Amino acid sequence: MAFGAFATGTAREQGPRRKSRIALLLLLPGILYLMLFFLVPLVSLVLTSLQEPAPMGDIGEYQTAFKWENYVDVIGTYGEHILRSFIYAILATIFALLFSYPLAYFIGVKARRWPLVQNLLLVLVIAPFFISFLLRTLAWKSILSDEGVVISGLKALSLMAPDAHFTGTGAAVVFGLTYNFIPFMTLPLYSTLERLDTRLLEAGGDLYSKPSTTFFKVTIPLSMSGIVSGVLLTFIPAAGDYINASRNFLGGSGTAMIGNVIESNFLVTLNYPAAASLSIILMAVILVMVTVYVKRSGTEDLL
Amino acid sequence: MSSKLGLGKWLLPAYAIVALTFLMIPIAYTFIFSFNNSVKSNIVWRGFTFDKWLNVCNQQEVCEAFGNSIIIGVTATICATILGTMIAIALVRYRFRFRAAISLLLFLPMATPEVVLGAGLAAEFLTAGVEKGLVTIIIAHTMFCVSFVVVTVKARVSTLDPALEEAGRDLYGSPNQVFWRITFPLLLPGIIAAALLSFALSFDDFIITYFNSGTTSTFPKYVYVSAARGIPAEANVIASAVFFLAIILVLISQVSSAIRRKRLEKVS
Numbered sequence: 001m002a003f004g005a006f007a008t009g010t011a012r013e014q015g016p017r018r019k020s021r022i023a024l025l026l027l028l029p030g031i032l033y034l035m036l037f038f039l040v041p042l043v044s045l046v047l048t049s050l051q052e053p054a055p056m057g058d059i060g061e062y063q064t065a066f067k068w069e070n071y072v073d074v075i076g077t078y079g080e081h082i083l084r085s086f087i088y089a090i091l092a093t094i095f096a097l098l099f100s101y102p103l104a105y106f107i108g109v110k111a112r113r114w115p116l117v118q119n120l121l122l123v124l125v126i127a128p129f130f131i132s133f134l135l136r137t138l139a140w141k142s143i144l145s146d147e148g149v150v151i152s153g154l155k156a157l158s159l160m161a162p163d164a165h166f167t168g169t170g171a172a173v174v175f176g177l178t179y180n181f182i183p184f185m186t187l188p189l190y191s192t193l194e195r196l197d198t199r200l201l202e203a204g205g206d207l208y209s210k211p212s213t214t215f216f217k218v219t220i221p222l223s224m225s226g227i228v229s230g231v232l233l234t235f236i237p238a239a240g241d242y243i244n245a246s247r248n249f250l251g252g253s254g255t256a257m258i259g260n261v262i263e264s265n266f267l268v269t270l271n272y273p274a275a276a277s278l279s280i281i282l283m284a285v286i287l288v289m290v291t292v293y294v295k296r297s298g299t300e301d302l303l
Numbered sequence: 304m305s306s307k308l309g310l311g312k313w314l315l316p317a318y319a320i321v322a323l324t325f326l327m328i329p330i331a332y333t334f335i336f337s338f339n340n341s342v343k344s345n346i347v348w349r350g351f352t353f354d355k356w357l358n359v360c361n362q363q364e365v366c367e368a369f370g371n372s373i374i375i376g377v378t379a380t381i382c383a384t385i386l387g388t389m390i391a392i393a394l395v396r397y398r399f400r401f402r403a404a405i406s407l408l409l410f411l412p413m414a415t416p417e418v419v420l421g422a423g424l425a426a427e428f429l430t431a432g433v434e435k436g437l438v439t440i441i442i443a444h445t446m447f448c449v450s451f452v453v454v455t456v457k458a459r460v461s462t463l464d465p466a467l468e469e470a471g472r473d474l475y476g477s478p479n480q481v482f483w484r485i486t487f488p489l490l491l492p493g494i495i496a497a498a499l500l501s502f503a504l505s506f507d508d509f510i511i512t513y514f515n516s517g518t519t520s521t522f523p524k525y526v527y528v529s530a531a532r533g534i535p536a537e538a539n540v541i542a543s544a545v546f547f548l549a550i551i552l553v554l555i556s557q558v559s560s561a562i563r564r565k566r567l568e569k570v571s
Contacts, residue, residue, distance in 0.1 A: 035408070037424060041420070041424045044426045044430050121319070125323070128329070131330050131542050132545075133523065240417055240418045259416070279419045280419075282416055
């Protein structure tokens with residue numbers, strides 16, 4: 001039993017060879033699992049992305065090839081969707097950060113004096129996780145529909161053109177993405193702000209800095225690691241999301257993101273090579289953006 | 304921050320209240336519409352009823368999808384928790400080669416968009432000629448939960464005092480006894496937290512599931528597929544019930560950890 005073996009592992013009299021054998025036993029099942037169901041799929045995705053249609057084959061039948069033009073084709077056909085995904089995801093990340101920072105600051109710094117209140121507020125922040133992601137998004141769709149209170153109210157006050165819509169637009173998709181990923185932004189911000197030493201803020205004040213200067217020169221740099229994690233946790237899933245942008249949810253005819261086209265190519269038109277090339281492009285762009293962002297914000301040890 | 308005029312005093316709390324209220328809006332909406340006396344689609348309010356709560360399984364498809372989600376969630380959680388806990392223990396307690404590569408292998412699934420994970424697995428199953436269904440969903444869910452279990456349990460393992468295990472050995476505890484009587488109980492809160500997280504991730508997953516489910520339905524998949532023709536109020540009932548159950552579990556764990564902390568303070 002690997003678990004029993006673990007207990008002896010730290011005993012000083014055990015030789016290094018025995019130790020490494022136990023480590024191997026503990027690691028092997030999980031690592032093999034991830035190789036088989038995470039790494040191999042990525043490889044098979046790369047192989048699929050290079051396939052070409054089988055001659056005389058049915059729709060959805062492909063054969064192994066090295067058809068690099070698939071990537072060129074896909075960028076030509078879906079360049080607009082790829083660009084739109086990253087614009088939506090960046091906007092949603094910025095809005096989520098602006099929304100979450102004051103909230104996380106309040107819970108992490110101001111509410112410190114009352115631990116019970118602090119915990120309760122945190123439960124409220126993660127509460128949306130406990131209700132189905134899809135139902136939450138559908139709820140917004142109904143609330144913000146043309147017949148809903150919000151939109152008809154805005155129209156009555158002439159704040160919106162009478163024939164304008166909200167659901168089905170890019171703004172609605174960005175709104176949905178922002179809402180759905182706010183907890184992913186707030187939690188890491190909270191966990192760094194919770195450890196923020198408030199004496200440093202007082203020191204800033206004692207040195208005659210304006211509150212805004214203290215905020216930008218002390219608070220923000222000290223909470224950088226939380227900002228970086230929050231941005232990554234929001235941006236990555238937002239860029240690949242296709243629920244919010246789907247027509248049946250908050251999106252419309254002109255809002256399809258890269259996830260939507262991957263889904264329709266893979267599951268509807270059975271164009272596996274196109275879906276696979278798009279997935280590889282999505283992953284590659286995200287990896288590049290994340291690496292650059294992490295390097296520039298100076299928190300490399302995060303990864 | 305801004306102490307002039309006492310603005311910061313009430314501005315920030317007021318903002319927090321507004322922000323949290325905003326976060327609760329769709330939850331409240333889903334809950335309220337679980338009492339809607341709707342006929343087919345649940346968009347227009349047609350009066351209050353308890354019917355949907357009392358006869359959830361009138362909508363057979365909803366109930367079946369919910370049952371599948373539970374089976375998948377429990378199985379994937381058990382598999383992921385065992386695999387992930389073993390890795391977490393190894394990472395904290397042992398030194399070995401390829402450590403950086405293993406950390407990367409654990410980090411990458413969390414940094415990969417779900418649609419890529421889903422399409423990749425689906426491509427693998429397609430190449431291997433595996434028929435998609437309950438088993439492939441469980442395989443997929445276990446895969447993306449393992450990394451989250453490792454992160455959660457690792458945090459707990461690194462706070463463990465090795466002296467406690469040494470004491471067990473000094474008292475002639477067998478390796479098995481030391482593990483099951485000392486290490487495991489101390490790790491248990493971390494393991495439980497990891498299992499709950501896994502279940503929550505699995506239960507609410509849609510994208511990866513959709514690529515690997517074949518004809519098998521899960522609760523999120525049911526909602527997605529029927530979104531076009533309207534979701535029955537029974538779906539709101541199930542979502543609301545799960546919501547309150549989860550909130551109760553969280554509150555219980557909060558209270559019990561507070562009590563434990565107090566008790567430990569008293570002992571020391």
